[in-house]
Amino acid sequence: MLRDIFLDHYEHNICVHYALILRHGRTVAELEQRGIRWGIITNKPHRYTLPLMQALNYAERAACLISGDTCAHAKPIPNRCSKPAN
Numbered sequence: 001m002l003r004d005i006f007l008d009h010y011e012h013n014i015c016v017h018y019a020l021i022l023r024h025g026r027t028v029a030e031l032e033q034r035g036i037r038w039g040i041i042t043n044k045p046h047r048y049t050l051p052l053m054q055a056l057n058y059a060e061r062a063a064c065l066i067s068g069d070t071c072a073h074a075k076p077i078p079n080r081c082s083k084p085a086n
Helices: 002-012 022-033 046-055 078-085
Strands: 039-041 064-066
Touching: 002 046, 046 064
Parallel strands: 039 064
Antiparallel strands: none
């Protein structure tokens, strides 16, 4: 029950008090400027990943968005990281 309360609060406040490390934004900008595709791999379930990435303006910019529940095995399973390369 406490977990459900936490997840409900998290879902409805997905990007409150959230900030990317500044160098990540610079890195993404540099990759985009050079025409290099980039993506996001996270353990976060997709129902949280997508709204967060949309709020940060990364969802449409990323070449791929792989969440904890979009592959058969969670990271750090190596084959999980080969999916974006395909």
